[in-house]
């Protein structure tokens with residue numbers, strides 16, 4: 044590898060950036076899906092009726108037990124076989140998002156269970172119904188406690204977005220392989236560039252979460268790191 | 269009509285019957301002190317009154333409303349009955365002001381500005397207006413308990429239930445909570461107080477209820493209970509806890 048390889052890569056940067064933009068879109072889609080489904084799953088596991096709780100348990104067991112790449116194939120090819128044609132992008136958001144929801148559910152469940160029972164009792168004693176008590180007293184505390192675990196999940200799914208390559212999503216890894224196919228001498232510089240892009244994204248993401256954590260911090264309610 | 273009637277209340281945990289038919293009547297403006305050995309069912313009784321614990325049998329009436337009826341709106345009833353816990357149970361993520369305001373905005377649906385005024389007034393009443401912005405962790409135990417009393421008061425309760433409100437406090441902090449409660453009693457608040465503070469019982473209770481083994485053993489005005497209890501066991505217990513806890517306040 045020589046210096047010329049590095050100058051040659053410059054014109055390809057915009058393409059790589061366009062690729063990583065897709066990763067960011069995947070990330071935003073899957074992490075919000077995972078957040079929504081994860082919170083609901085955790086609430087069902089902790090507060091829902093028994094049978095629903097078991098269903099939620101089976102759900103998280105499935106999505107934590109099957110490799111991501113297998114999930115991607117299952118969703119992409121599986122859905123179209125059931126007559127639901129989906130884009131590779133959508134299938135990736137769905138597969139990775141539901142998988143993330145299972146992990147996020149675990150984080151939220153732990154946090155929910157760590158809130159002392161007295162909080163719920165005091166809320167109910169005031170006349171708040173169960174749903175309001177959860178919404179105004181339990182969840183605000185549980186979500187704060189979850190932030191530390193959640194930032195791990197964020198870094199992990201950010202990197203997982205590259206797996207969408209496997210079902211043909213034109214994200215950064217696929218763009219990289221196109222460039223590389225045309226010019227093999229660029230192989231290493233390209234992947235080093237991609238690695239740097241992810242390092243920057245992870246850094247920026249964690250700084251943002253750290254800021255949120257500091258903003259939301261309440262004395263006496265510390266997340267366990 | 270009595271403000272609160274508890275009739276033949278039973279509660280069982282597994283094989284253990286914790287309440288074996290408790291009957292009480294409470295008039296408006298009355299302060300009742302409930303005493304009894306540990307494990308006797310005092311907390312269970314309080315929690316059955318607002319159905320934080322579901323009783324197995326028996327009825328509770330708040331004026332002409334049957335609390336224990338399946339048809340009554342329990343949240344609306346609870347909003348009328350304050351509950352002060354031994355370990356305060358202030359909402360950890362909320363400031364003192366928000367702790368007091370939450371029930372006003374979310375249960376009573378009071379507009380925010382009015383709720384803020386009311387909450388500040390209640391904090392002022394317990395002497396903590398200056399701590400409105402503090403989180404529970406930034407307050408002493410005595411201050412936390414006073415905020416929790418303000419939280420109960422803000423709801424305009426017909427009745428406040430206190431479950432050992434000073435038992436979790438360092439001795440030097442007990443006085444500030446008791447003096448708030450004494451003032452409440454003098455202002456005519458209706459209260460049921462489970463406590464070992466015999467000084468408080470002597471000075472403000474209209475009636476002392478001695479419970480043991482899931483039943484009311486004896487009840488009567490403090491004078492009678494301290495001087496001439498009808499049942500020997502009552503006198504024995506009163507002497508014991510007066511020795512143990514002294515008579516602060």
Ligand SMILES: Nc1ncnc2c1ncn2[C@@H]1O[C@H](COP(=O)(O)OP(=O)(O)OP(=O)(O)O)[C@@H](O)[C@H]1O
Nearest residue numbers: 281284286304305306307308309310311312313432
């Ligand atoms: N949720 C519960 N599940 C099982 N048993 C319980 C429960 N709550 C209370 N008990 C039992 O019921 C009995 C009465 O408890 P309770 O807390 O009402 O007593 P208490 O008079 O308030 O005692 P203390 O003075 O120690 O607070 C105890 O033996 C206790 O172990």
Ligand SMILES: [Mg+2]
Nearest residue numbers: 310311312432
């Ligand atoms: Mg008790």
